[in-house]
Amino acid sequence: MARLPYLEKSDLAPEHQSLLARDINLHKVLAHNPAAARAFSGLGQxxxxxxxxxxxxxxxxxxxxxxxxxxxxxxxxxxxxxxxxGVTDADIDALIAESRGETSALEPLARLVLRAAREAYAGPGIAPGTFAELAQSLDPPRLMDVVLTAAFYCAVVRVLASLEVDVEDSYRPYLEKYPLPRD
Known part of the structure; x- marks a missing residue:
């Protein structure tokens, strides 16, 4: 159960009801602070x-x-x-293998992006060698987008964990198909 109640559109002033255009639990919790929800949503969008x-x-x-x-x-x-x-089941299986340190059949750029995301998550950021390799394959706007994507979603997972946001029933089949490992 989330640490704050899930809000519905009817709980919000009319000018903030658009925050719940997507009926998902993350938005229902973030709506407790409309200004913060809008700021958070801006980069996500x-x-x-x-x-x-x-x-x-x-x-x-x-x-x-x-x-x-x-x-x-x-x-x-x-x-x-x-x-x-465009992500396939084969891509997800490869991501899981790469996460275990195994080699996969993913193309080199996808493997590199996964490595960058793992390094960003582990901190403090993408390693110099990985960044240099990305810079060989991506122009500066795309390189910046890899960095921002990994960093923003590192923040998202921390928000989700801190607020104990529940997975909606409609998304549970994806957890059943690809269960997260138990450490």
Whole structure:
């Protein structure tokens, strides 16, 4: 159960009801502070709809952070969203293998993006060698989008964990298909 109650549109002033345009638990908790919810959503919306980065690579980076954080909410939501943007079951299996230190059949750039996301999650940031390799393959706007995606979703998983946001029933099948490891 979340540490704050889930708000509904009817709980909000009319000028804030648009914060719940997507009926998901994360938004229902963030709506307790409309200004913060809007700020938080701004970068998220850019990364989802405005990024120069290939959407499949973006989703792989997000999934990698969710996997590393053992974040049921982030993982389940982005398995579904990833499917919408070209992530395949083979990609997810490869991400899991790469997370265990195994080599996968992913193309080199996808493996590099996953490594960058793991390094960003582990901290303090993407390692110099990985960053240099990314810079060989991506122009500066796309490189910046890899950095921002990994860093923002590191923050997202911390918010989700701190607020103990529950996974909605409609996303549970993704956790059943790809359960997170138990450490």
């Amino acid at each position: 850019y990364l989802r709809h405005g990024t120069a980065l290939d959407p499949r690579l973006r989703e792989l980076a997000i999934l990698q952070v969710g996997w590393m954080a053992r974040s049921p909410y982030e993982w389940s939501h982005h398995v579904k969203i990833g499917y919408d943007f």
